[in-house]
Amino acid sequence: MPARLTVLIAEDNAADRMLLSTIVSRQGHRTLTASNGLEAVALFEQERPQLVLMDALMPLMDGFEAARRIKQMAGEELVPIIFLTSLTEGEALVRCLEAGGDDFLAKPYNRVILEAKINAMDRLRRLQDTVLQQRDLIAKHNEHLLSEQRVAKAVFDKVAHSGCLDSPSIRYLQSPYAVFNGDLLLAAFKPSGGMHVLLGDFTGHGLPAAIGAMPVAEVFYGMTAKGHSLTEILREINAKLKRILPVGVFCCATLLNISFQRRLVEVWNGGLPDGYLQRAGTSTRTPLVSRHLPLGVLTPAAFNDQCEFYPLELGDRIFLLSDGVLEACNSQGELFGEARLLEVFANNHEPAQLFVEIQQALTRFRGELHDDVSLVEISLLDEGIPSRPPLVFADSGQNSPLDWSATFEFRGETLRRFNPLPFLLQLLLEVQGLRPQAGVLFTVFAELYSNALEHGVLGLDSALKCDAKGFAEYYRQRSERLANLEEGYVRFHLQIVPEPNGGRLILRIEDSGQGFDGPAILRQQLGIDSLCGRGLALVRQLSERCTWPADGKGVSVEFSWSRGHN
Amino acid sequence: MAITSQPSADGQELTIVIQGRFDFGAHQEFRDAYERVDRSPERYIVDLKGTSYLDSSALGMLLLLRDHAGGDHAQIRLLNCNPDVRKILAISNFEQLFKIA
Numbered sequence: 001m002p003a004r005l006t007v008l009i010a011e012d013n014a015a016d017r018m019l020l021s022t023i024v025s026r027q028g029h030r031t032l033t034a035s036n037g038l039e040a041v042a043l044f045e046q047e048r049p050q051l052v053l054m055d056a057l058m059p060l061m062d063g064f065e066a067a068r069r070i071k072q073m074a075g076e077e078l079v080p081i082i083f084l085t086s087l088t089e090g091e092a093l094v095r096c097l098e099a100g101g102d103d104f105l106a107k108p109y110n111r112v113i114l115e116a117k118i119n120a121m122d123r124l125r126r127l128q129d130t131v132l133q134q135r136d137l138i139a140k141h142n143e144h145l146l147s148e149q150r151v152a153k154a155v156f157d158k159v160a161h162s163g164c165l166d167s168p169s170i171r172y173l174q175s176p177y178a179v180f181n182g183d184l185l186l187a188a189f190k191p192s193g194g195m196h197v198l199l200g201d202f203t204g205h206g207l208p209a210a211i212g213a214m215p216v217a218e219v220f221y222g223m224t225a226k227g228h229s230l231t232e233i234l235r236e237i238n239a240k241l242k243r244i245l246p247v248g249v250f251c252c253a254t255l256l257n258i259s260f261q262r263r264l265v266e267v268w269n270g271g272l273p274d275g276y277l278q279r280a281g282t283s284t285r286t287p288l289v290s291r292h293l294p295l296g297v298l299t300p301a302a303f304n305d306q307c308e309f310y311p312l313e314l315g316d317r318i319f320l321l322s323d324g325v326l327e328a329c330n331s332q333g334e335l336f337g338e339a340r341l342l343e344v345f346a347n348n349h350e351p352a353q354l355f356v357e358i359q360q361a362l363t364r365f366r367g368e369l370h371d372d373v374s375l376v377e378i379s380l381l382d383e384g385i386p387s388r389p390p391l392v393f394a395d396s397g398q399n400s401p402l403d404w405s406a407t408f409e410f411r412g413e414t415l416r417r418f419n420p421l422p423f424l425l426q427l428l429l430e431v432q433g434l435r436p437q438a439g440v441l442f443t444v445f446a447e448l449y450s451n452a453l454e455h456g457v458l459g460l461d462s463a464l465k466c467d468a469k470g471f472a473e474y475y476r477q478r479s480e481r482l483a484n485l486e487e488g489y490v491r492f493h494l495q496i497v498p499e500p501n502g503g504r505l506i507l508r509i510e511d512s513g514q515g516f517d518g519p520a521i522l523r524q525q526l527g528i529d530s531l532c533g534r535g536l537a538l539v540r541q542l543s544e545r546c547t548w549p550a551d552g553k554g555v556s557v558e559f560s561w562s563r564g565h566n
Numbered sequence: 567m568a569i570t571s572q573p574s575a576d577g578q579e580l581t582i583v584i585q586g587r588f589d590f591g592a593h594q595e596f597r598d599a600y601e602r603v604d605r606s607p608e609r610y611i612v613d614l615k616g617t618s619y620l621d622s623s624a625l626g627m628l629l630l631l632r633d634h635a636g637g638d639h640a641q642i643r644l645l646n647c648n649p650d651v652r653k654i655l656a657i658s659n660f661e662q663l664f665k666i667a
Contacts, residue, residue, distance in 0.1 A: 203622045203623055204622075248623075250625075271657060290656075293660070297663075
């Protein structure tokens with residue numbers, strides 16, 4: 001049974017009015033009656049009936065005009081108007097509909113048809129009501145969702161901040177709300193200079209994708225700041241995602257470890273499309289191919305952290321992209337695809353323009369740039385190495401330990417997996433006087449440690465690195481020998497000595513290797529700008545004093561500070 | 567997109583056939599295809615002959631099937647991959663988890 005409605009009847013003929021009123025009342029509705037258009041409009045405004053029966057021809061104001069005014073007052077709400085008419089010619093009936101009428105009923109009135117029409121119109125009216133309610137509800141939910149996303153985004157920005165994405169060596173293209181598409185771009189300076197970069201793409205969209213991005217950003221920034229290596233960061237991110245994400249949700253990612261000073265990039269790609277290392281001054285490109293499952297799929301034990309190493313030269317550019325670039329779709333439903341991207345590379349004449357050209361090609365292809373594209377370019381510029389902002393320490397450093405020494409020996413089994421540098425540097429930075437030199441300390445430690453490990457313990461020959469092929473071979477041997485390492489050691493002797501106006505750090509590092517001819521290596525490194533190592537020359541530049549014992553077993557470096565310097 | 571599944575006569579093997587786009591829209595249907603069977607099979611075949619496109623949520627769904635089928639002990643073969651589909655599986659290095667032919 002339809003609900004009880006209030007029905008307005010506008011009819012100038014009193015007998016007809018009475019008849020209609022009786023039929024409608026018997027159907028269970030309340031009736032209002034008007035004898036002309038003006039009255040009808042006034043009654044509508046006052047009583048807001050839900051349905052109107054309107055005579056077309058009436059004195060003072062006819063039904064057409066009254067219908068127009070009522071429809072206007074009703075606004076979005078559907079107030080069905082059924083025209084009552086003895087007009088039969090088509091044109092007149094069209095006028096009824098044009099004035100806003102929803103149906104008409106021919107005179108003389110038939111009770112059964114009138115009742116049926118009122119019921120039908122009531123159904124329409126309620127349908128419209130439901131649609132409006134749902135529309136408002138959806139609008140409200142959407143507004144709610146957007147405001148939640150704004151808050152979530154603000155929190156995310158605090159965690160993921162922009163790192164060093166504003167560095168002059170980085171150019172990137174990404175929507176500010178990319179995290180809700182599952183895209184994530186992070187970059188941070190390493191304490192030793194150099195940079196870690198991560199481009200990630202989570203399965204799925206919206207909040208589930210964004211939630212995974214949070215721990216990734218925290219691990220990435222936290223561990224990079226403490227001086228951890230790329231492989232350690234990879235392992236930690238993978239383990240964390242595996243633990244917290246449901247099966248079937250994972251993160252395709254490429255991570256880069258760029259050492260500007262050592263002119264070296266370390267690459268790990270799990271599930272992202274090929275990145276490219278574009279060589280300066282040539283049209284050769286090395287694809288940075290996905291060799292691993294995405295992050296968050298494998299258990300920590302099965303995870304493979306094997307990276308690839310490539311030498312860098314001034315002017316080299318690295319491009320990373322999300323699959324949003326290759327899957328950009330034009331109006332014909334075609335995908336942008338790898339072939340079109342490679343064509344952009346092939347047609348390029350001015351490498352500095354490549355980034356813009358890729359962007360333009362995408363825009364041309366699909367008309368406008370959508371927000372699901374992430375593209376980043378990192379270049380090795382010659383206007384100096386990007387500099388890292390000073391480290392921030394939470395404590396005041398008042399209780400600085402100033403007179404101590406310690407010796408650490410890390411043996412085979414440990415060297416295979418553990419990176420002792422973050423641990424040692426954390427310890428040294430308890431000494432307040434050393435904090436302003438933290439970056440230099442990290443660099444020198446990193447250089448000396450990799451020398452001791454690679455040449456001393458693993459017995460690798462840096463002469464191998466004289467060309468790009470040997471370079472790859474060097475790092476292949478490195479990871480093979482490291483994986484099988486059982487013997488050998490690297491020792492750190494740390495000594496902090498107070499001095500009248502400050503203090504001094506003396507670090508001696510020794511390894512189980514054959515020893516080396518420091519001065520000879522230095523001559524070689526200073527002499528040529530080759531692919532093989534700048535390590536020792538760098539250490540000598542950065543430390544206050546750098547000496548070798550006569551047997552070549554070990555290196556000693558010193559750093560001092562004076563009070564008031566901080 | 568349409569997903570059908572057919573157990574072998576001895577019930578040891580379940581073949582899931584995917585037609586058209588294999589993406590998030592297929593989520594429920596794909597799950598039903600391996601969850602609504604009378605007895606658990608030993609082996610699974612996902613036939614991608616009619617699959618025109620596969621996205622990262624489809625990769626996620628394959629991982630869910632793998633989990634359902636016993637994780638590291640799962641025996642799942644992905645058959646009849648067209649070059650586009652094969653490329654996507656290759657980028658994600660899924661050959662480490664599935665037999666792809």
